[in-house]
Amino acid sequence: MTSTLPVAPGRLPGLGHLPYLARDQVGFYSSVRELGPVVRIYFGPMEALLLTDPALIHQVLVTDADKFTKGRIFRKTKPFFGNGLATSDGEFHLRQRRLMSPAFHQRRLAGYGEVMRAEVERMTKRWTPGQRIAWEKAMYAVTPHIIGKTLFHSDLGGEAAAEIHRSLPLVLRGAVTRSLNPLPWLPAVLSRRYDQAGQRLDAIIDRILASYAHDQTDRGDLLSMLLTARHEDTGEGMSRQQVRDEIMTLLVAGTETAAVTLSWLFHELSRHPAVEARLHTELDTALAGRPVTFADLPNLPYLRQVIDEVLRLHNPVPMSMRAAQTTLRLGPATTCPGTEIVYSPLALHRDPRHHPHPLHFDPDRWTTPPAPGTYLPFGGGRHRCVGERFAIAEMMIATATIASQWRLRAAPGYRVRSVAYTTHHPVSLPMIIEKR
Ligand code: HEM
Numbered sequence: 001m002t003s004t005l006p007v008a009p010g011r012l013p014g015l016g017h018l019p020y021l022a023r024d025q026v027g028f029y030s031s032v033r034e035l036g037p038v039v040r041i042y043f044g045p046m047e048a049l050l051l052t053d054p055a056l057i058h059q060v061l062v063t064d065a066d067k068f069t070k071g072r073i074f075r076k077t078k079p080f081f082g083n084g085l086a087t088s089d090g091e092f093h094l095r096q097r098r099l100m101s102p103a104f105h106q107r108r109l110a111g112y113g114e115v116m117r118a119e120v121e122r123m124t125k126r127w128t129p130g131q132r133i134a135w136e137k138a139m140y141a142v143t144p145h146i147i148g149k150t151l152f153h154s155d156l157g158g159e160a161a162a163e164i165h166r167s168l169p170l171v172l173r174g175a176v177t178r179s180l181n182p183l184p185w186l187p188a189v190l191s192r193r194y195d196q197a198g199q200r201l202d203a204i205i206d207r208i209l210a211s212y213a214h215d216q217t218d219r220g221d222l223l224s225m226l227l228t229a230r231h232e233d234t235g236e237g238m239s240r241q242q243v244r245d246e247i248m249t250l251l252v253a254g255t256e257t258a259a260v261t262l263s264w265l266f267h268e269l270s271r272h273p274a275v276e277a278r279l280h281t282e283l284d285t286a287l288a289g290r291p292v293t294f295a296d297l298p299n300l301p302y303l304r305q306v307i308d309e310v311l312r313l314h315n316p317v318p319m320s321m322r323a324a325q326t327t328l329r330l331g332p333a334t335t336c337p338g339t340e341i342v343y344s345p346l347a348l349h350r351d352p353r354h355h356p357h358p359l360h361f362d363p364d365r366w367t368t369p370p371a372p373g374t375y376l377p378f379g380g381g382r383h384r385c386v387g388e389r390f391a392i393a394e395m396m397i398a399t400a401t402i403a404s405q406w407r408l409r410a411a412p413g414y415r416v417r418s419v420a421y422t423t424h425h426p427v428s429l430p431m432i433i434e435k436r
Contacts, residue, residue, distance in 0.1 A: 016042025025420035029347035048340040054373035061381035071321025076179035084249025113294030153221035170197035264314035292400040311377035318420040
């Protein structure tokens, strides 16, 4: 039963709460938390239960995870993303997850670390002191190259990266628009743009898969891992279609998230000179002027605190969904099969009941761990981000490489605005580059 639960105010006929979500998604989720642990919200005519209580989110993601499937947003994007990790469920998902996890083991990450640093250096080599740069665009350009080159150790890696950079934002936008749009159709012009971007990405993945078909050796990249991985019980590998779906999923899940976090990170450093100075001291002491490697990361604890704080205050994931498969008790609510559930990592991270002075950027809060369930930058349970360690390594290596030599200053007179659609990101971040 959900009819006795509070409804978020301002529901509009036909549109539900979509106009508020479009204007300020995180502000909306945060504003209704006072109403209770479970609040009814509407995407057009579709009802969903927004969870504002960490214990209930934990129940859905972890304790009762087997009673939930991925929600509408994932179902609607399946035609494009296929049956990759992010959109699959149940036994199939668990088997795929077991097969793919080794690609993200420590030993592999050490190798990817070199690619991560090289790609960031390729960008900084072109910088000149005093140059003004569209910072978020620079980050959107560098992370596709990192993921392109770590996924495919192929001559096509660079070409793939350029295509990811060009088409992925459109594909993502199309996926979310299609899943939340209350109308059964989209204007033809939009549909065409989204479809064409998807076809371009598909085409480049196909060419890469074809180039690997002749040579089954492990090239030390993610794609080799996926192609050579075998299920323990049957000894079987993944079908070509499944490999394609997993690659598309990794591209989608792993590119914009890291780019957005790095964008926010340097924005916060430019606003907090004391944090920046402490980070510089740590880098200078630990690295003594040499390039950072994967092995250095445990010796950079303050950098890790800075990243944890950016992931709290500016988590790129504004919300995620699940759908109940059965009738079950969820705090004051009782779900039935098909009940849609929403949780917002970002709104949870900005809840003053769990994170005092939540809008204050303070890496020192990470000297003590947060209360269980109140910090979910990478989700939780069986669908917890498989790329978490990859992302942390990527962001630490990128930040260390840049901040060892450069400082970024906010362009004078510019006021930063953020928007949450596919990710929660700055609209634009003009910065001035200075040599340290
Ligand atoms: C700052 C960077 C990142 C953040 C904040 C982030 C966050 C998340 C979150 C919150 C989820 C769970 C969503 C849910 O509950 O439904 C997730 C899942 C996932 N992420 Fe990430 N992610 C990041 C980077 C990456 C990277 C770099 C990769 C790949 C290289 C990646 C691959 C995935 C995949 C495949 C899933 C689905 C896992 C599954 O369902 O089993 N992510 N991520």
